[in-house]
Amino acid sequence: MSLRRLFSIVLKELRQLRRDRLTFAMIVGIPTMQLLLFGFAINLDIRHLDAAVLDQANTARSRELVAELAASQVITLRHALSAPQQLDDLMREGRVGVVIVIPADFENRLERGDRPAVQLVVDGSDQVVQQAARQLAAYPLARLRGSETGLIAGMEVVNFYNPERRAPVNTVPGLVGVILTMTMVMFTAMALVRERERGNLEMLIATPVSPWELTLGKVLPFVGIGLVQVTLVLALGKLIFDVPVRGSLLEIYLAALLFIIASLALGVFLSTLARSQFQAMQLAFFTFLPQILLSGFMFPYAGMPRAAQWLAEILPMTHFLRLIRGIALRGATLADLWIEMVALAVFSAVMLGIAVTRVSKRLD
């Protein structure tokens, strides 16, 4: 082995790297982003979970209990309910993750201690919320009763939507989002750049083909591929893990379709930034990371700082995750979750809008 030859290769590699601006930026960008995401945004302690309270006893002690639970900061009380029916609606629409239900005979139960005095109704479609509920349930109720000691009354956790707390029920619907993000963004970005990289584009733009016929034509097959992937994951989830689909299957496909369009729009946008397929892949990875980490798929959305939550709201995966968990697990309808659909539509429109101006420029 010759050191000089070895060194010359090292030098050549560094020179090439320095000229590949995007790769160079990624070398700095990826660790920075990871560090910030994991350091700040990802917090396994859950705080400020949206909650409601249904206090049917309405005594001094029940109000004290609610205040104590709220002070734990695990939950943020958003709604005070008056009827059990409201609980179902709020939960299905995904507006609260936890509801504290205090029965009318709360005082009695506390005194006798034979039955749980408080119910925590929990959105089981989100694993993170389940953990939070366990945290809350461990809260010592005995302290409430001041002088009266010796009586034990606990909290009962009622797990809506996933009573057996099976992990696949939580992960499989979310996985649809992960898989679509991965394939849709990366494949479209790469497919579009490939045309330019191989020189086909120059031949094509000398024909009557318009840039948008070209872009749309290249992207449409992926819509079909995406829908096949959705079917595959849901069917396997049902067959192997018995993951339920409680809502309308049609609505799941509609939500998936909009999410696919949003992801394709992102892919088209990335393709206008990248000059080679390799760069396209890097950019796709760069957008993939925050989507996985911030969307609520792996880490609790409720635990993130405000800035990270805002960022998460921009990402299409966050909205799709809420949609598919809502429809598949909680039996929600698109009408319940319309705001998430609007968010996806806005994201798609903005991305395509930016891409349009860039595509026509690139062809000059």
Place this chain on the structure above:
Amino acid sequence: MNAEAAIQARGLTRRFGDLVAVDNVDLTVARSQVYGFLGPNGSGKSTTIRMLCGLLSPSAGDIQVLGLQIPQQAEQLKRRIGYMTQKFSLYEDLTVLENLEFLAAVQDIPRAQARTRIDDLLTRYWLNDRRKQLAGTMSGGQKQRLALAGAVLHQPELLFLDEPTSAVDPQSRREFWDSLFELADAGTTILVSTHYMDEAERCHRLAILDQGRLVADGAPRELCAALPYVVWLVDCAAPRRAQRALQQQAGIVALAQIGAELRVLAASTAWDSDSLAQHLRAAGVDAQVRRGEPNLEDVFVAATRKPASVAAGTSATGAGATGAAA
């Protein structure tokens, strides 16, 4: 302006940042001609072709192609031209037939018509037994014939070919040029760039580009006839030594050893056969000097010579040729 011309460009200029890739080029290409662009790499041939096709907007200048204003009417033009890029730009992972079917659809050729047209082209360009072969696995010559078939599929009136023969063996090049003349005979106007002299010689008319400027323009024979220099062939025992002796002399435009002979391009006012022979004898080389016929390479060398001192002679070449053509 000449309404009959297929291409007419005035003051065509394209800048990329500080670089002037095409500098104030005037160009007229008559219909049904094979018009050549001759120039070294980086002389602006590809950029000019791209501007004429409407793929690239000029920084300045006026272009009319087939009576259309370019780049404003580029979309209308695209249906009427064929463009063969320098690099093979069909899909290597599609078969010959799939590539042509794709292009036929892109060009809006009706299905039934496309089928007969494709059959016709496959036969004409000897690709019939390659129908099912992936384009990427074919030889350079085959790929180039396929690219030509793709470019003429929609029967364009005007065909742009950017260095079509750069990756092809001599036999294929000849066949390819035969195909071009066949197309020209059928009425197609062809603009082809090359850096092969033998190809340039075959064009009806020729433009020589150098560093973005048009330095000569005319029929090959006219260009040779208008050359303001004389060609001398020096036959001697030591051509290398003779070359060194003449290298820095005033009035010597170019020197090239061809086999055992030295080809000298010299200003007619400065040198004749006697003065050449004398100069060489003084340098210790015993040489026989006779007059040679100027060829296109001489024209090219004279036109693209770097020193500014010959600029006057260069423009005289262009003026002379244009005068002869008029």
